[in-house]
Amino acid sequence: MFPPSSSRVAPADGSPITGLTRGDWERAAGRLLDAVRPHAVPGHSLIHLPGPTSGSGRLSDGLEGYARTFLLAAYRSAHAGRHLADHVLAPYAEGLEHGTDPTAPGRWPLPAELPQARVEAAAVAIGLHESRHRLWDRLPDRVRQRTVDWLGGISDTEVPPNNWLWFKAVVAAFLRSVGAPHSTGDIARAVERTEEWYAGGGWYTDGARGPGQRRNFDHYNGWAMHLFPLWYCRISGGLAEPELLPRYRERLRAFLDDAAHLVAGNGAPLFQGRSLIYRFGAAAPFFVGALFDATPLAPGLTRRAGSGMLRYFIDRGAAEEKDVLSLGWHARFPPIRQNYSGPASPYWASQAFAGLLLPPEHPVWTAPEERLPVERGDFTRSLAAPGWLVSGTASDGVIRVVNHGTDHTPPDRPARDDPFYARLAYSTHTAPDLGLRPDLSGDPQAHPRDGDARAPQGPDNRVSLVDGDGALSHRSPLRRVLLAEGVAVSAHTAHWPVLGEPDRERWPAGPAVLTASLVHGPWEVRLVRVAEGTGHPVVIGGHALAAERPPEVTATDDRVVVTRPDGLTSALVVLHPPSGDAALSVRRATAVNAFGTFSATPVYEAGGTLHATAVFLGTTRDAALPPPPEVRLTAGSATVSWPDGTTGEVALGS
Template structure:
């Protein structure tokens, strides 16, 4: 593999005997359109043994989602139909795709027949059916000449009848509104029922979630600044609006497609910086088992003509992601996508995750819609931003600072703006390791709690509460006050203070698990990034009787337990392939440590997390500073000094970097954050 900074990989069974790499056309990944077609065909063949006789339900092996097995069978059909649709339409219905179209047409007819033993759950019976209806509608639009147009009148009528339950239906106030708009756009295009009010509601809600710079927050009825940021911004809130315009054609609202294209351009200008040289997307947010669906907004750039990135860069990103996951075991020995990140890792599940849920990764194959002679397939691959050189980039909308290093191809972010918290009391179950950490990267994932899903009294298997049942609680990329019983505080909700240049700062109350969030002092934290290092400063405002301050660094993982080393002021963990995590005390009485865990991260069975802990209870107003590093060549440690700020409104943390550059990080004295009314 030609990407940098990767561990050893092996060729998966599904790719053996496949197309040869083309280093001239694809100098970074070697992959061509033929690799995509070969993999798509193999994935679609792999699910066939699990289909019901008429192909309407695909019951893949694994624990059921919270919606139950019937819904999961529909999910198996709908999400693989999306992959089949891209393959069929991109090939113009020729070759082996004709049989594929026939197969999914049979399933469509049986699934929408209320008298069929393979009938799909209706939306009035199962909320999850609304999600899957959007994939079916989108796939039907793309395959219209080969499937829809060949159905007889009664069959078309039953499809319309099944989809029509979406009209006027209630949907959650987040990306789900677009499932409704997509379904109704298709219904409108075939003469079925639809409601203008539903479309207007979708468009209006989407505007309230637009945070600027191309970024959308995924719902949440909270006052600005918005803070629900993750991959849904790209694989849902950019994908569906433009597809709505594509399905609607001339019926689309004037200027809507131009508006959404412009926002996609801005978004991808940022998003390209959040892809590692090995092809990994940022490991942050929920539904990460969708994996290479993260490539969907990049393909959308070419499909919808936004023209944010060069075609060769688009394919380099898409092929890099697909090869990254494929070579690391995302497909099991049967050729099925597992619940996990590399191979199966069940703690990554959410309650809505079922055996077929990972097949939303089909969105990452959207580029197959583009013909073989499109520049996205014929242009020479171009390097990623992190392959061109080191960078520090401010992402204002989500409140992130990103740092990429060319030497190891890793991208890291410091997070001071996104926690996925709605308004209201904070409880133990509100903590979410996919959103609340201070840092995320393309080479590490948070430690997740619990041995895996547990069976509930209703017989449905669900994930255990992530993270909180780890011995010692959340640690990696975390800041907490730890009480006398060893219980750490958590961050949610956070209040953004500043995001500028290479630095960002936020504030939160040190909430105790299971309490109402009003029992701890306020912590003001700030980060400044350069190269492999983050200098993280913490100011404690208030009394913390009996508590110690803990600053967690990165959790690095591998097949073997990482090597560990601690000294007077530093903790280091190193994986067998050379990935290192460092936590160094720069200011304040801090002692280093390393915690080991097994089966907790998506990056390997064995993990080690470096951290620092205060040697005594923090004094009110006391400032602690740590240097946190992740990389394969982290370099010399920066230095930091703390000074009273002008006017004694806080402190300035002056950071002197080994290359002579200097940054100043301001930690103002605590002031109660404002509580604006909704919509203000």
């Protein structure tokens, strides 16, 4: 789809880092659109891509194929010549005629019939708005009326109290813009609930179980919670409430200041949260910020971030199947999909092409690329809303996140750990090892998010206790204790979920566990205090390192080092002898990691109540670690001495 990643244009061409220009984005959009056409039904109302059916069924998946690629077509046609725009939009105009015809073989499921259709209705509404003069205005009156009727069916439906509220509001805005009946209540509810979910600093939680219970943080901040409110304003124009556009612009501006620090030097976004099959959809907020004048980033940095993500995934096989996006992270990797994900779900990545709504002469497309924060130098950054410590290292471009605030779990009851949320650490270069999805059909209290839990899970980036059967305890819900510059602390009650036991209060529970993290460069000092007298050994796992051949392992008495051929290294070092017996090992796994077939995780296991380890993720030469930090434990506190002479301190309680 692009020239080889080693091919770079000259600095004078403006893209010395990624090599991608607006023309490359246009060609990528064209190839992605061309690739789905052979999978369309006669009439083009449904696009049935190859892959496993979602929980909503094949008909829903076909609608998803139409709606999400329609977004891409609308963005691509915005500044195209008349002939090209007509060519791109023609199958979608035909699809509207057949999809909204209740007698047609390829008719769409109604929003009242199928919840997933309520999502796709919003994509259709945005696509219609962005192609209004080239498609909507040229449709026969009967098709426009049927389209209005189909979209209007969303008004009387129930949706989850999260980003789905904005799907109804966006549809209402479009209906209002064409003089059709619409629900003002749908708009008011979305605006009102969004205020409850705003956690400050540009961050939203995607829904909440109760007031102030903000713990659902992930990429939905960018491709849903910021994007749809702003698109509501864009579609509404002068009919939007006057205070909303300035409010949402300022929040996106604050978010993008953080988001730029979550993009790796190789263009990878953070591997964390659900719906990761949307891949370069994580680039959407960067371009949306420029589109709405809601960004603190220079135009060249905006393009660098967005183009870096697009190139990262395309170079690694995201569209290797005849230019069709597969269900996966790099190439196809089915275990990453959620129950709601169908073959066309990855095309939510179309949101990244919102940059094509900017005219070719816009500075985002003409200014020279600028380096990402991680390319400018090492940094450590605290993100207050999600409870994350972020560290980036310029030498290898790796971004690491230590998580002491996000678990996607109601705080008032124990839950199964979701590997995409409840791990202690995430990064742009590693992913958690996944297990099999448990069957939760017999648990009437199970929330759909529990479908993301895996049992059994690997030990990577977990702090767990071990029961008599060797099972690792779960962490969620966690309780944030401290978040400051370079240091964070959280607490949880260890527990062991029982499949088939709906009463969570009857799950076996263990003692309270306090976990502290201090970060500096590629190191995280991970300190654990367990309540006295438990008898449960403690397991601490480092990052799971994955590759297409088994990573190399070296071990000594105080460390385990796992290395890939490219030098990326995951290691765990014992900093203080535990009071109980200790063992270091490597947990190997196959076909459970999105970054490669073979994965390996350094693991520490020891008895006692106080544990001090250092977790490393970075690039080494010949598996030689840089000097690790040192720790001094005193009554109720720990002092860490970093190799550069600086120190950090944290209270651990008594």
